[in-house]
Amino acid sequence: xxxxxxxxxxxxxxxxxxxxxxxxxxxxxxxxxxxxxxxxxxxxxxxxxxxxxxxxxxxxxxxxxxxxxxxxxxxxxxxxxxxxxxxxxxxxxxxxxxxxxxxxxxxxxxxxxxxxxxxxxxxxxxxxxxxxxxxxxxxxxxxxxxxxxxxxxxxxxxxxxxxxxxxxxxxxxxxxxxxxxxxxxxxx
Numbered sequence: 001x002x003x004x005x006x007x008x009x010x011x012x013x014x015x016x017x018x019x020x021x022x023x024x025x026x027x028x029x030x031x032x033x034x035x036x037x038x039x040x041x042x043x044x045x046x047x048x049x050x051x052x053x054x055x056x057x058x059x060x061x062x063x064x065x066x067x068x069x070x071x072x073x074x075x076x077x078x079x080x081x082x083x084x085x086x087x088x089x090x091x092x093x094x095x096x097x098x099x100x101x102x103x104x105x106x107x108x109x110x111x112x113x114x115x116x117x118x119x120x121x122x123x124x125x126x127x128x129x130x131x132x133x134x135x136x137x138x139x140x141x142x143x144x145x146x147x148x149x150x151x152x153x154x155x156x157x158x159x160x161x162x163x164x165x166x167x168x169x170x171x172x173x174x175x176x177x178x179x180x181x182x183x184x185x186x187x188x
Contacts, residue, residue, distance in 0.1 A: 029044045129175075
């Protein structure tokens with residue numbers, strides 16, 4: 001999960017095949033998070049499992065430190081599962097990763113960028129791209145077609161590398177680093 005400073009997020013759950021770049025998207029969604037320390041609500045604006053996430057109940061859970069694993073949080077709550085059509089309990093483990101400064105983007109500058117595609121005139125396209133420091137990922141739904149990408153800055157190679165891709169539509173992930181100078185809050 002990548003969450004921008006605006007509390008907008010993209011969560012991609014890509015299943016990678018061992019020793020292969022091939023993979024598949026188990027679940028991908030993007031939306032908004034609200035809450036307080038220890039309690040969160042995550043609303044899906046785009047979801048790979050349903051064309052109408054706005055009709056579903058948001059995820060809601062409590063977060064606390066893991067009793068045995070330093071730096072790991074346990075999140076417990078309830079979420080709607082489109083596959084079953086039911087509200088189910090869940091438990092997830094989360095570990096924060098330090099946000100790096102990508103060389104060439106300004107000394108000490110950590111970047112947070114969020115792009116979104118709202119419902120178009122015919123209600124078919126929705127999507128989001130979030131970049132936080134050295135990571136970027138995006139998801140786009142156009143009708144039933146889903147595209148998702150994940151990128152990371154490879155410091156040893158000095159370049160951005162796509163680490164996962166599902167689907168065939170273009171996503172503007174690379175604009176979060178190639179066109180960073182022209183990206184402005186509230187821009188279109």
